[in-house]
Amino acid sequence: MKDPVFVAFSTQKGGAGKTTLTVLMASYLYYVRGMKVLVVDCDYPQYSIKEMRDRDVEILKINKTFLRNFNELRRRTQCDPYPILIAKPEDALARVQARIEAGHEYDIVLFDLPGTINNPGVAKTVSLMDYLFCPVAADKLILESSLAFAMKVRDEIMTLNGSSVKEMYMVWNLVDAREKTDLYDRYEEVFEEQMLQTIKTRLPDTKRYRREGSKDEARAVFRSTLLPPDKTLLKGSRLVELVDEILGIIRL
Template sequence: MDKKPISISFANQKGGIGKSTLTILAASWLRYVRGLNVLVVDCDFPQNSIVELREREKKAVMKNDAYKLMLQRQFERLQKKAYPVIRSTPENAENDVQVFLTSESEPYDVVLYDLPGTMGTKGVIYTISLLNYLFIPMRADRLVMQSTLNFAQTVYDKFVGNPATNIQEVFLFWNMEDRREKTNIYDLYERMLGTLDMKVYTSRIQMRSKFSRELADTDGTVYRSTLFRSDGTFLRESGMAALMDEICTTIGI
């Protein structure tokens, strides 16, 4: 294959920050809204939550005629099947991706890596070095921010501008924003990030319980899914649509 896909990841060394959900929503946006060829590499061993979600969704579709019809109509509109999800580990990801892409007849546009939340996991640092763009979710919590800033500083120091790595840009963004919180907390952190020359997106992902709702848990409205585009109103109100617009501008899509 001549065309090399853009490699990206939502990464943070703090667990529970929503990396896997963001990966799912981003991949679905790129595939089912923008019609791109997308590959998701689930390296978050051993839980491999995206692989497991795909399997649960397949079962949910088989039991629901409405979802079967939705899947058929989506294919007719895009002329594309659901994006593939492969199970891997950080140390094997590069080889697994190459094997997969070599076997495909069409070039891929984007590869998204879902990585473990621990930098010490074997292969994580090397896989990060292979990425073209890294997006770091933040949460306005002191413990979360301390860990996030340490991670972001490490990435900036070791990878950005290093000719031995592929990373072109790193952006941070607010995830799980609770609008009941004082806005000056965010302003304070952003001023601090500015002094560190770290780039922060303007869009913010709102706290929504619906982020965790799967096909089997809903009345037909799609929220988090690997097989379907999420509900448009949900994407706009949660801030995910705005975030994906910023990401697409960054990566040149």
């Protein structure tokens, strides 16, 4: 049995998009690409992805369009929704390993981690990821926080004996189309000076990334744990380009 790849979108600043990117990548890989995916929600105590799954399930009971799309997806793929494992950071790896030893097979395990590495349990879990992707936006607070986080991971986590982290990348999110591209190029020069790699794909700041199912509207859905991103909303989102670039990096 081939070992799954452990991946985390991780940063310490809320609003950078780590949970959204985790869900979008999981749903796209599982429902569209047919990969075996496990999501591990370690974002204690709020458990944002579990909360999103709970909202999706409630919408199934109310919104007929959402339910019809869900049933059609299950008929076409013959698959149940991907599992979401709830665990505190210090317990996450043991819980994942137990599932693997029980016979569950995964191509990729996506972790949603808390926004701190000052906790020893979180730091240990981060050190056992294969790849880390740090979302960053051209907002002063997010930028400074994400950069500080990445440098701390570089200096204190990736250098640990037993660390599994092969590579870490910064990921541009919430890119404002009105900003000149050389602004981001200058920031990337700073990343490079700090020996931090950057994903080439830049994700635009668009409301579709926050578009979930609705209890009372029959609308296309982009962010869901039960459905893939709607095809009409994928155009211009650059999500597919990001997924393909990441798959190339992690060799899946």
